[in-house]
Amino acid sequence: MYAETEPGGAAERTAFRRAEKQYKLYKPPSRKGRSKSRGKQAGGGGFGGGGDLSAVVDFHALLAAGEGELPAGIRRCDRAGFHLPVFCFLDRPGFYFIPGALSTEEQCYWIRESLKTFPQPPNRTNLTATYGPISDLFIAAKNQKILVEVQSSNGQERIEQNNVGENAHPGKFKFVDGSEIQKEERPKSTMAAALVRKLRWSTLGLQFDWSKRNYDVSLPHNKIPDDLATLAKKMAVPAMPSGEEFTAEAAIVNYYGPSDMLGGHVDDMEADWTKPIVSISLGCKCIFLLGGKTRDEAPTPMFLRSGDIVLMAGEARERFHGVPRIFTEGDQQDISGLVSELSDDDDRFILDYIHNSRININIRQVY
């Protein structure tokens, strides 16, 4: 999603790139090997290397261990009046980690919203450039619809309108039932379920323009949903300048499949860096790298799990960060709470999706 700016060949020249590569290529050890390394996971800062996860900071383990057991460089920075435990790094001011900030029920709610509501026009997604605005993608996927091109680029109708049913939308593509058209009549067609899998991002509120790497205020947009804005305001408190309140104006929702990663980048398109980015993790566990102001500085790796919230404000806004690895295999996802909460038949599609996916909602005050 974030363009790789370094030319080919530069991939491993920096400490950040090396860490990215090492974690991206990490393979879980065999069961025997895994039991040997158990208990080594709550390491301190810095990238230990060696192809294992022993250097990855595990804030859930630190929370369980209690305050006396914190590794050097990590401390609690709970805020009076803020009801959740907060961790931070002594040498990374402006970065805050709130483990387990959301209940399982809240996580399920935001996963549903991320799949059903957030990709709805006028919000744009990575699919918009190819297919135009797509309405009700999630419902279409549940109903096994197919998206077909109904008008070729030269303007000719490909399919008679009366075949299309009620799901027509204004672009050149429409959802149809598989039974409604012959295979040979589908010059360009994709299962709606496959398109849900191809979702990589959606943008809420002020629309971010990835090609210009800036907000395009001329694009039509809805304001951030009230409940998301309220959540962000509440969770931003530990990182806010005292006496000020966070106003959610834009959000990027990232959807990660099994081998997806987010390359190291800095989010610098918002005017006031004293306000945090409020970043919510949902679904499969991942490794998050928090680096320095250049890629030469070795990043600190940490696990992000479903329900964790990270805040990046002030100096932390200038730090490279990224997600080199999500854990979709076997027992590594840490989504057992979600699995039991999503046991209704109605949630089957969501459960199938989240079994090997991660969603991140990061909310920003732009001005």
Ligand SMILES: O=C(O)CCC(=O)C(=O)O
């Ligand atoms: O997925 C994440 O946790 C980080 C996302 C991020 O850094 C971004 O969208 O700018």
Ligand SMILES: [Fe+2]
């Ligand atoms: Fe970011």
